[in-house]
Amino acid sequence: MAHIERPISPHLSVYKLTLTMAMSIIHRATGIALYVGTLLLVWWLLATASGPSAYATFQGFIGSWFGRLILFGYTWALMHHLLGGMRHFVWDLGYGFGPTEREWLTRAALVGSISLTIMLWIIAYMVGGLR
Amino acid sequence: MSSAKSSIRTPLGRVRGLGSAGAGTGDFWRQRLTAIAMALLIIPAIIIVMMMLGRNHAAAQQILGSTSVALVLMLFTIASVWHMKIGMQVVIEDYVHDERLKLVSIIANNFFSVAVALSAIYAILKLSFGV
Numbered sequence: 001m002a003h004i005e006r007p008i009s010p011h012l013s014v015y016k017l018t019l020t021m022a023m024s025i026i027h028r029a030t031g032i033a034l035y036v037g038t039l040l041l042v043w044w045l046l047a048t049a050s051g052p053s054a055y056a057t058f059q060g061f062i063g064s065w066f067g068r069l070i071l072f073g074y075t076w077a078l079m080h081h082l083l084g085g086m087r088h089f090v091w092d093l094g095y096g097f098g099p100t101e102r103e104w105l106t107r108a109a110l111v112g113s114i115s116l117t118i119m120l121w122i123i124a125y126m127v128g129g130l131r
Numbered sequence: 132m133s134s135a136k137s138s139i140r141t142p143l144g145r146v147r148g149l150g151s152a153g154a155g156t157g158d159f160w161r162q163r164l165t166a167i168a169m170a171l172l173i174i175p176a177i178i179i180v181m182m183m184l185g186r187n188h189a190a191a192q193q194i195l196g197s198t199s200v201a202l203v204l205m206l207f208t209i210a211s212v213w214h215m216k217i218g219m220q221v222v223i224e225d226y227v228h229d230e231r232l233k234l235v236s237i238i239a240n241n242f243f244s245v246a247v248a249l250s251a252i253y254a255i256l257k258l259s260f261g262v
Contacts, residue, residue, distance in 0.1 A: 028222065035215045038247045045204075045254035048191050055188040082173060085166050092163065120177065128184040 023106050027084040030077040037074045075120055080113035158217045165214035172210065175203045196258040208251040216244035 015021070040062075047058035061067045087105045090096045096105050138145070179200055183191055194200055219240045227233040 031215070031218050032222065034211075035219055038211065038215065038251075041208075042247055042250045042254070045195070045251050045258075048188070048195055049254040049257040052188040055191060078173075082170065086170070089163070089166070124181060124184055127181050 020102055020106050023084065023109065027081065027088075030081040030084070033073070033077045034081060037070075037077070040070070040074065072117070072121065076113060076117040079116040079120075080109065083109040083112045083116075158220075162214060162217045165210040165217075168210040169207065169214065172203060172207045176207050179203060192258060195255065196261060198259070201255050201259045204255050205252055208248055208255070212244050212248040212251075216240060219244075 012021075043058055044062075047054040062071060087096075087109050090105060096102055179194070182194055182200075186194065195204070220237055223233060223236045223240060227236050
């Protein structure tokens with residue numbers, strides 16, 4: 001059969017990157033990061049269940065600058081995925097598709113996730129500092 | 132559409148609730164159900180993490196082993212692992228085009244998710260029953 005040159009649909013690279021597009025990619029990326037991050041959750045729980053020395057190893061890691069950096073990133077990924085998910089719920093219910101609404105929702109999720117992350121860490125340092 | 136002619140069921144009746152995959156919208160529904168569960172559980176989950184900050188092993192053991200904390204953490208574990216398993220499968224189906232590699236990836240995703248869930252729940256139960 002003769003090869004027929006058919007028109008192909010343009011892929012992502014032909015479009016200008018918009019904020020909603022970037023946020024869609026970030027939603028996926030944070031989801032994947034949280035997937036891997038569950039290993040940290042499992043380590044925390046298993047270490048506590050195992051005994052003082054395993055717990056000390058975990059605390060040593062999570063208390064280090066590298067551990068805190070990972071935990072900070074994890075906090076932001078969680079907050080961003082949470083707010084991004086709320087945005088998807090609004091869309092699932094059929095609202096917020098207009099040009100101004102969707103931009104507003106996208107910005108709100110981004111500003112919200114950064115604010116929540118910083119707020120949580122301020123509270124964490126205040127709570128941790130009291131002990 | 133030969134089957135449509137040989138069946139007395141209407142075309143709408145046959146596809147209703149199944150969708151193009153033939154398996155229905157179960158994953159779509161569960162992805163949202165687990166998302167709602169986590170959106171509700173995130174507040175107690177954050178409070179639990181805050182309670183843990185700066186604690187020694189004995190205190191951590193006591194907090195994680197208490198009934199309400201253990202229940203919240205187990206519910207959160209089930210919701211998050213289920214959610215991430217579905218999410219990762221979507222990512223795999225989107226980007227892994229080689230059939231064999233796709234199958235292996237989906238199997239690995241299932242194994243990883245079950246291992247994470249079981250490890251976390253085992254640790255929580257061990258802390259609860261103090262064995």
